Amino acid sequence: MNSADDARLMKLALEQAQRSYAEKTRGTPGLPIGAVMVARGSDEPFARGHNRRVQDGDPTAHGEMVCLRNAGRRRRYDDVTMYTTLSPCMMCAGTIVQFGIPRVVVGEAVNFQGNVDFLRQHGVEVLVLDDPGCKALMREFIEKHPEVWDEDIAGRDRV
Numbered sequence: 001m002n003s004a005d006d007a008r009l010m011k012l013a014l015e016q017a018q019r020s021y022a023e024k025t026r027g028t029p030g031l032p033i034g035a036v037m038v039a040r041g042s043d044e045p046f047a048r049g050h051n052r053r054v055q056d057g058d059p060t061a062h063g064e065m066v067c068l069r070n071a072g073r074r075r076r077y078d079d080v081t082m083y084t085t086l087s088p089c090m091m092c093a094g095t096i097v098q099f100g101i102p103r104v105v106v107g108e109a110v111n112f113q114g115n116v117d118f119l120r121q122h123g124v125e126v127l128v129l130d131d132p133g134c135k136a137l138m139r140e141f142i143e144k145h146p147e148v149w150d151e152d153i154a155g156r157d158r159v
Contacts, residue, residue: 013034052066087128108129108130
């Protein structure tokens, strides 16, 4: 992949994040975190997902996890790049390592530093795009819904 491909695919992940933010459950928007996965040699995602923790009442329904669930059963992941709008939490980072996803492109790691170092220590190639759209959407959510954000990250790694 080249930088233009990475930027285009991150826009698709950002669309997933925006979709989550637009979905309200009892007046509370979903967390604006989205992900897509692409196999080597393809320029189109085979899976997409967005955070559904609020919508489904499921604490494990993070954007990356939902994307993996939407991919369904797959024999191997060693030819996959995951695009995620926010630096992965430890649960998502651990799952990326567990399934051997070799490359992760992160939209931003400013609003949540996440576990980029953990991924790199486990041999995952990580590219942080510092995408303005990803940063702005997450910043807006945190400012407007700090209690929901705190609930999602269990009070950890606040910026």
